[in-house]
Amino acid sequence: MTIRVAIAGYGNLGRGVEAAVTNAPDMELVGIFTRRDPKLVNTATSAPSYALDDIASFANKIDVVVICGGSATDLPVQTPELAKSFTVVDSFDTHANIPAHFANVDAAAREAKTIGVISCGWDPGLFSLARLYASAALPEGADYTFWGRGVSQGHSDAIRRIPGVADARQYTVPVEAAVQAARSGSNPELTTRQKHTRECFVVAEEGADLAAIEKAIVTMPNYFADYDTTVTFISQEELNANHAGLPHGGTVIRSGRTGFNNEFADTIEFSLALDSNPFFTGSVLASVARAAYRMHEDGQVGARTMFDIPPALLSPLSAEELRAHLM
Amino acid sequence: MTIRVAIAGYGNLGRGVEAAVTNAPDMELVGIFTRRDPKLVNTATSAPSYALDDIASFANKIDVVVICGGSATDLPVQTPELAKSFTVVDSFDTHANIPAHFANVDAAAREAKTIGVISCGWDPGLFSLARLYASAALPEGADYTFWGRGVSQGHSDAIRRIPGVADARQYTVPVEAAVQAARSGSNPELTTRQKHTRECFVVAEEGADLAAIEKAIVTMPNYFADYDTTVTFISQEELNANHAGLPHGGTVIRSGRTGFNNEFADTIEFSLALDSNPFFTGSVLASVARAAYRMHEDGQVGARTMFDIPPALLSPLSAEELRAHLM
Numbered sequence: 001m002t003i004r005v006a007i008a009g010y011g012n013l014g015r016g017v018e019a020a021v022t023n024a025p026d027m028e029l030v031g032i033f034t035r036r037d038p039k040l041v042n043t044a045t046s047a048p049s050y051a052l053d054d055i056a057s058f059a060n061k062i063d064v065v066v067i068c069g070g071s072a073t074d075l076p077v078q079t080p081e082l083a084k085s086f087t088v089v090d091s092f093d094t095h096a097n098i099p100a101h102f103a104n105v106d107a108a109a110r111e112a113k114t115i116g117v118i119s120c121g122w123d124p125g126l127f128s129l130a131r132l133y134a135s136a137a138l139p140e141g142a143d144y145t146f147w148g149r150g151v152s153q154g155h156s157d158a159i160r161r162i163p164g165v166a167d168a169r170q171y172t173v174p175v176e177a178a179v180q181a182a183r184s185g186s187n188p189e190l191t192t193r194q195k196h197t198r199e200c201f202v203v204a205e206e207g208a209d210l211a212a213i214e215k216a217i218v219t220m221p222n223y224f225a226d227y228d229t230t231v232t233f234i235s236q237e238e239l240n241a242n243h244a245g246l247p248h249g250g251t252v253i254r255s256g257r258t259g260f261n262n263e264f265a266d267t268i269e270f271s272l273a274l275d276s277n278p279f280f281t282g283s284v285l286a287s288v289a290r291a292a293y294r295m296h297e298d299g300q301v302g303a304r305t306m307f308d309i310p311p312a313l314l315s316p317l318s319a320e321e322l323r324a325h326l327m
Numbered sequence: 328m329t330i331r332v333a334i335a336g337y338g339n340l341g342r343g344v345e346a347a348v349t350n351a352p353d354m355e356l357v358g359i360f361t362r363r364d365p366k367l368v369n370t371a372t373s374a375p376s377y378a379l380d381d382i383a384s385f386a387n388k389i390d391v392v393v394i395c396g397g398s399a400t401d402l403p404v405q406t407p408e409l410a411k412s413f414t415v416v417d418s419f420d421t422h423a424n425i426p427a428h429f430a431n432v433d434a435a436a437r438e439a440k441t442i443g444v445i446s447c448g449w450d451p452g453l454f455s456l457a458r459l460y461a462s463a464a465l466p467e468g469a470d471y472t473f474w475g476r477g478v479s480q481g482h483s484d485a486i487r488r489i490p491g492v493a494d495a496r497q498y499t500v501p502v503e504a505a506v507q508a509a510r511s512g513s514n515p516e517l518t519t520r521q522k523h524t525r526e527c528f529v530v531a532e533e534g535a536d537l538a539a540i541e542k543a544i545v546t547m548p549n550y551f552a553d554y555d556t557t558v559t560f561i562s563q564e565e566l567n568a569n570h571a572g573l574p575h576g577g578t579v580i581r582s583g584r585t586g587f588n589n590e591f592a593d594t595i596e597f598s599l600a601l602d603s604n605p606f607f608t609g610s611v612l613a614s615v616a617r618a619a620y621r622m623h624e625d626g627q628v629g630a631r632t633m634f635d636i637p638p639a640l641l642s643p644l645s646a647e648e649l650r651a652h653l654m
Contacts (some may be wrong), residue, residue: 019587024466044587098654099647124654126460129638130597131653133453136614136641137607139351143653258610260346260371264602270457275591280464283585287463307649311456312634314463320426322634326458327425327451 003293004061005286006030008052008082009068010041012246013091016282017066018045024286026316030062055082062086063296064289068282076101083108083116083303087296089288091121091281098124098305106303115296117304120288121281122272123147127252129306130270134254138266141256144182146174146195150248150277158223159200162216164208167236169243171199174250182253185265198229201243203236248277287314330620331388332613333357335379335409336395337368339573340418343609344393345372351613353643357389382409389413390623391616395609403428410435410443410630414623416615418448418608425451425632433630442623444631447615448608449599450474454579456633457597461581465593468583471509473501473522477575477604485550486527489543491535494563496570498526501577509580512592525556528570530563575604614641 005021007014010032021029022045031048034041038049050058055065065082067090069075075092082088083105092101098119105116119125123145131143152172159168178195181188200217204210214231218224251271258264274280288306291313295304312319317326332348334341337359348356349372358375361368365376377385382392392409394417396402402419409415410432419428425446432443446452450472458470479499486495505522508515527544531537541558545551578598585591601607615633618640622631639646644653 016585019585022587095654099651102650119654126464126595128654129460132638132642132649133456135653136638137453137611139610139643258343258346258603258606260349264606266602266607267600268453269596269598269600271594271596273594273596275593276585279585279591280593283466284464305650305654307639307646307654308637310635310637311459311463315459316466319634322459323429323632324426326462327422327446327455327632327634 001026003027003290004030004063005289006033006055006058006062006065006086007068008033008055008065008078009074010034010036010043010049011068012278013282013285014068015044016276016279017068017285018043018047018282019279020283020286021066021289022047024290024316026290027286030058033065056085059085063293064089066090066285066289068285076104079116079118080104080108083114084112085114087115087292089117089120089285089292091125091285092119093121093124095124102303102305110302113301115292115300115302115304117288117292117306117309119305121284123250125281125284125306126272127250127270130252130268131254132307134252134256134268134270138254138256138258138268140258140262141254142187144190144195144253144255145250146179146182146253147250148172148174148196148248150250150274151243151246153246155198155200155223158220159202159217162213164205164213165202166205167203167239169201169239171201173197173199179251179253182255183267183269185255185267187255192226193228196227198224198227200229200231201234201239202231203239204233245275246277247275249273290314290316328353330354330617331357331390332616333360333382333385333389333392333413334395335360335382335392335405336401337361337363337370337376338395339605340609340612341395342371343603343606344395344612345370345374345609346606347610347613348393348616349374351617351643353617354613357385360392383412386412390620391416393417393612393616395612403431406443406445407431407435410441411439412441414442414619416444416447416612416619418452418612419446420448420451422451429630429632437629440628442619442627442629442631444615444619444633444636446632448611450577452608452611452633453599454577454597457579457595458581459634461579461583461595461597465581465583465585465595467585467589468581469514471517471522471580471582472577473506473509473580474577475499475501475523475575477577477601478570478573480573482525482527482550485547486529486544489540491532491540492529493532494530494566496528496566498528500524500526506578506580509582510594510596512582512594514582519553520555523554525551525554527556527558528561528566529558530566531560572602573604574602576600617641617643
């Protein structure tokens with residue numbers, strides 16, 4: 001049975017899903033659905049592109065829609081809307097709004113008898129799972145999540161909005177001493193500043209006030225003010241040559257204790273080192289699309305997160321193959 | 328709702344489960360069921376001990392039985408047998424026999440309308456999950472599992488059976504160069520000998536032939552012959568002082584690629600560092616007992632592995648709490 005997947009939204013993440021679905025033996029890419037003029041969208045594979053407004057006419061041709069919009073304004077609207085007609089998967093990552101988004105998608109999916117899996121990827125996603133499994137195995141303990149070294153697109157965008165900035169790339173960098181402290185079993189309290197630093201590579205416009213740009217960055221509330229931030233001005237050529245990629249990754253550490261009197265110390269660690277954040281996230285979304293399809297085929301309805309998905313459903317291998325080869 | 332848990336078998340693992348269940352806010356330990364004379368079993372907590380043969384009379388007083396016998400001869404008999412009357416959890420770890428054990432437990436559990444979760448713990452268990460999630464996220468790639476540094480009780484027992492050996496402790500040690508090679512993205516082929524070494528600390532009986540003991544160890548088929556093995560003779564006092572614990576751990580690494588043409592390299596890593604293998608395994612089994620109870624309450628029947636369990640079921644937190652705090 002081939003799973004017919006559509007992609008809604010065609011930025012970096014959409015391309016990542018396109019690659020993963022195209023490479024999956026059990027999936028077929030129906031097409032890319034875009035708000036832009038579909039004739040102007042050149043897909044990386046031979047997949048056709050269509051207007052997102054026309055997706056309803058594909059009702060019997062799509063099993064799962066993977067929605068690749070942004071969490072700020074796209075997904076809160078698109079995921080509940082598309083869940084009215086399709087089983088859907090998204091990567092909604094505004095952690096504080098996950099309960100509200102879940103409720104909206106759940107209502108739409110229950111009414112339409114579809115499945116809507118939200119907040120898939122690696123954080124939220126695989127990192128969330130690492131936190132959950134580790135806290136279930138070690139109820140007595142503390143969690144630490146470190147991100148990077150990797151490019152934060154949100155922070156890069158924030159720098160680009162400063163007057164005089166032509167381009168920018170921001171790296172989130174975990175502080176090695178903090179990672180070691182988390183691993184040590186001493187359960188330290190770590191402040192935001194102690195856990196990560198931020199490295200900014202900025203291309204200034206000709207004649208811009210560099211000191212003013214630097215000050216605007218390092219004092220920016222929420223994004224940079226709580227961190228030790230370094231700003232390095234470079235040329236557009238250097239940025240293109242050395243900072244074109246979107247690497248990312250990070251580590252989830254749980255430090256906990258077992259025993260009748262908590263006499264034993266244990267550490268659980270899950271880490272990722274990714275050449276391409278959007279292509280890896282796209283690959284995770286493709287595996288969740290498989291699970292969403294299977295849950296829908298099973299007659300289930302409503303919103304889900306990766307917390308609710310039996311892990312075997314993510315794999316193209318059968319339950320028998322998984323038990324024989326991966327258990 | 329308090330989950331009433333019984334423990335069948337009271338060795339190191341049984342004590343680990345006893346500690347975890349006693350410390351869990353939503354569980355109650357009904358008792359320890361043993362094949363020994365229960366009057367001679369001194370439980371670490373105030374839990375009562377009973378004869379395993381009498382467990383049928385507890386049919387309405389137990390929600391889940393966690394079976395803590397050995398994989399060689401106990402579990403293949405006990406798990407299907409107890410699944411005829413109870414929802415059960417075991418840690419069956421003879422990887423090659425998992426499919427057969429699953430089939431036996433499945434038949435018993437389906438007929439009795441119980442749930443039987445087999446092969447729980449960390450390997451099989453959390454390491455199996457790491458292999459599954461990582462291979463679903465990175466279908467193109469290779470898996471590496473390293474164990475240790477930690478005590479292998481099976482290998483320690485094998486040494487103890489050699490004539491002239493009074494006591495022994497065997498550590499499995501991953502070769503750091505092999506771990507680095509697995510992490511590197513070069514997808515190396517690693518032989519058994521390249522991945523792990525084995526360190527043996529042996530207490531010889533008075534007047535024993537040390538050279539003969541050493542030769543018997545390092546040439547032992549399956550256990551040591553395929554490894555670089557070191558043998559160190561020490562006194563019983565030194566073994567008791569420095570090698571009394573049962574630490575263990577290890578690392579699962581998946582090195583894979585994403586992109587339209589596999590142009591991006593990614594590494595996923597899951598690792599454990601445990602002061603006490605049986606207490607950590609016991610803690611995982613307790614969390615699986617919670618999930619088994621919930622699946623049974625949900626009306627499900629049959630055999631399961633951790634591959635089949637929605638992760639949220641392992642946690643004492645509600646789905647809402649998990650989404651709000653761990654996602």
